[in-house]
Amino acid sequence: MASTGETLKAFYDALLERFGPQEWWPGETPFEVMVGAVLTQNTNWKNVEKAVANLKREGLLDPFRIHAAPPERLAEVIRPAGYYNIKARRLKNLVALLVDEFDGDIDALFSGPVDELRRRLVAVRGVGLETADSIILYAAGRPTFVVDAYTFRVTARHGLVIPEASYDELKSLFEDNLPADVRLFNEYHALIVRLGKKFCRKRPRCAGCPLEAFPHETEFETF
């Protein structure tokens, strides 16, 4: 009987073998990564790329510029990312933390204990657990495991957690059974997303899945 840690490592090896390193997060600067984390909420990444390109073209990919921009103007620029009114407000909430508390110095925001950073990020309206963890891992380069909808599906369908497991329970599943390695956490989450896009959607297509050889449920909940 393989331990949870051994199973998680075997999953990782199978995903890496199939897909190769994902080299996440696409983004030229930590600030761009942070903005992308908000824009990609429940949204296809292709749409986010268009919104980010618009921000660059308009000279708005800057904490002070976003802070000063009227919400309606910001919303129009990020329109392709969807939910543009609400995301404009969320971006302004997030840069308010950066500008008002850290004088726009993103390195200052990212330094200090990870759990304190997480509390600060989650306290921002519009930044939930996944967005906060994405920022911590991919923008700050600090070790925290990012859980998303695909993580729920993959782990539940392979019997690693009960389907009712919470976000933090899933996060602990990975963090308590793997070394706290930024590179590993980075690739693992990216590989789960890659897997999910192709095989582990709401209506899964399991034929050819790299985890096909591992035990899994044959009846799927649509979540």
Added chain:
DNA sequence: GACCAGGCACATC
């Protein structure tokens, strides 16, 4: 035309 996407806040029970 239905379904889906790298969520979150808020209302209601």
Added chain:
DNA sequence: GATGTGCATGGT
């Protein structure tokens, strides 16, 4: 604490 709903564009 659990469940339901609004937010919105663009690809399959």
